[in-house]
Amino acid sequence: MTFTRGLQSIMFAAASAANPEEACGLLLGLGTDVLFIAAVVNSHRQPERHFRIAPDAAAPVVREAMRLGVDVIGGWHSHPHGPPTLSRDDIAGTPGAGFVQCVVTAESVRAWTVTPPTAVEIAVAFRR
């Protein structure tokens, strides 16, 4: 999964703005290259510990991806209280097999390919 430093900074800024709640959104791109970051409202009842992207919040992002000619290639959310890894609930709540989930903390962005109940960490690299 590749990002630019600018895309990473958008996730860090959204995570900081949402703190102490978790920020969340979708990753738009092609293949393993993230080209756009979408931030979506966290509609979970306990947003300090969990996140939920409601279908009606995701729908306009999916439409925008289609308009831009890119795919929804994964999701991201922040862990303001750590740890920088997926929780069991994150894995269980993944929408489909092979979906990429990124976890953002103040210091890092890490990614996993998730096929519930398993998650395999994948490399995050930065391109120009």
Ligand SMILES: [Zn+2]
């Ligand atoms: Zn999480």
